[in-house]
Amino acid sequence: MTTSQLPDAQDALRSLSAAELLEFVEDQHAAKLEAERMLLRAARQWAVLHSPDALPAGDRRGRSRARCAGAEGTPKITEYAAAAFGARMQTSPYGAKRLIADAVDLEQRLPQLHAGIEAGVVRVRNARHVAEATRELTAEEAAWVDGEVAESADGRLSWARFEALVEGKVAAAAPHLAKAREELAQTERFVRMSRVNRHGVATLTIRDHATVIMTAEAAVSQVAKKLEETMPTASRNERRLTAFAALVNPETHTDPAIRAIKPKVSALLHLFPGSPIARLEGHGPVTLNWVRHMLGTVAGKIKVTPVLDLAGQAPVDAYEIPKRLREAVRLIHPADVFPYAANLGRTGDIDHTVPYSEGGPTAIGNLGPMTRTHHRIKTHAGWEARQPWAGIVVWRDPYGAFYLVDSSGTRRVRGAEDGHAMSVDHVHTARIVLDGLAA
Known part of the structure; x- marks a missing residue:
């Protein structure tokens, strides 16, 4: 579109x-997504x-300086090929080289993601992230990650959740590489103190083991709580x-209690049978080597909490949600259940x-985590939701569009003929609930 066409x-x-x-x-x-696929x-x-x-x-020089276009073992490309390509895209030769490397790796090493790109289902941004994350892996390891994440690369997950999924699968595919990276992180x-300090304010950066930082954070929070009485008008x-x-x-500091702080830290560690990650x-x-090492260096008591029986959570006859139900809901719904939401925190609303006032029970299958903003949208902005089964939430927006949210992310729900990105069960489930919402 030209500038002269913009007013029209x-x-x-x-x-x-x-x-409309x-x-x-x-x-x-x-x-826009299709244009990215074409590029x-x-x-x-x-x-x-x-x-x-x-x-x-x-041309011997051109051959001697050619390098693998993507990961080790992929076809070679001449040294300066990326420069002209990048200029046409208004990016640097480095940026173009990365795009070319991702494109080659997708075709050569990630067949399921590549097929999704060709079918118009997989998003380029997601696919490129996987290509870059698996570049140090062998072809076999990369192919395994490809099979594990391809279904979720269609945009159903928020970016932060997709990054976490890929990170976990890469570590599981190559635990030796994960161990090497942990060892490198020790250095x-x-x-x-940051070199960039302005207006009399400086920044102190501390980088250490997660458990050390979590303990320091807990100690700061505990002391800050003690200071509420002596600093009532101060901000948090x-x-x-x-x-x-x-x-x-x-x-x-004159308060001797602050010198004897014993912070309590809750670290939620998820273990998977047979996995070294x-x-x-x-x-x-x-x-697991990291886990053993860090647990061995922890001072004080370690409390192991048994796995919750999610199916055995009894409902309660009250609006208030007890702690055991809250924890079960967080395990069933790993993120905010509003369509395409990204929040993974544990401090939001359940x-x-x-609604409880309309007869909705305080029970698994009628509870879901949301930020306060999304909670208010549901309450006041004309959105409706139903849970046909625990862990599956179907939404209808004020204009009649439907979205299905489960542990794998969010999908727009259309008729079965348009539901190629979903399983038959998902479409069937959605239709049952949509009939109820439309009534």
Whole structure:
């Protein structure tokens, strides 16, 4: 579209109703995603055109300086091929080289993601992230990760959740590499004041084991809580800064209780049978060697909490949600249940899908975590939700669009003929609930 056409386009948009404008947005977004797929295909073809085999027979320098276009073992590409390609995309040769590498790896090493790209289902951003994350893996290890994450690369997961999924699968595919990275991280621990300090304010960066940082955070929070009585008008951040200063130099503080802080830390560690990789909630995958080492260095008592029986959680005859139910809901719903939400925190609301005032029980299957903002949208902005089974939430927006949210993310729900990205069970489940919402 040229600059002279912009006023006409804006006038056309002004003539659309709210529902028509949403359809226009959806169509434009789909066109943008397809354009990204076409650029990825073009990058792959550029690598083909710039194979060293295509050079003149006497061009020895071009052949000697050619490098694998992607991971080790992929076809080679000539040294400066990325420069012209990048210039046409208004990016650097480095940026173009990365795009070409991702395109080649997807075709050569990640067949399921590549097939999803060709089918118009997988998003380029997600696929490229997997290609980059698996570049150090063998072809067999990369193919395993491909099979584990391809279904979730269609945009159903928020970006943070997709990154966490890929990180965990890469660690599980190559635990030796995860161990090597943990060992390398030992050399990257430090306490350092930033060189960029302005207006009399400085930044202190501390990088250490997750358990050390969690303990320090708990200690700061505990002391800040004690300071509420002596600093009633201070903000939370002001009390935390005072608490930090008191902890690093307790002799300057008159309260002897602060010198004897014993912080309690709750670290949620998820173990999987037969896997050498565990997941430290809020921090990511770690090897079992790391777990053994860190538990061996912890001072004080370690409490092991048994696994919750999710199926055996009895409902309660009250609006208030007991702790055991809250924990079960968090395990069933790993993230905020609003469509495409990204929040993974444990401090948000637990919402009754069918309101308690309308007969909705306080029970598994009618509860889901949400941020306060999303909770208010559901309550006041015309959105509706149902849970046909625990862990599956179907939403309808004020304009009649439906979304299915489960542990694998969010999908837009259409008729079965348009549901190629979903299993038959998902479409069937959605239709049952949609009938109830539409009634």
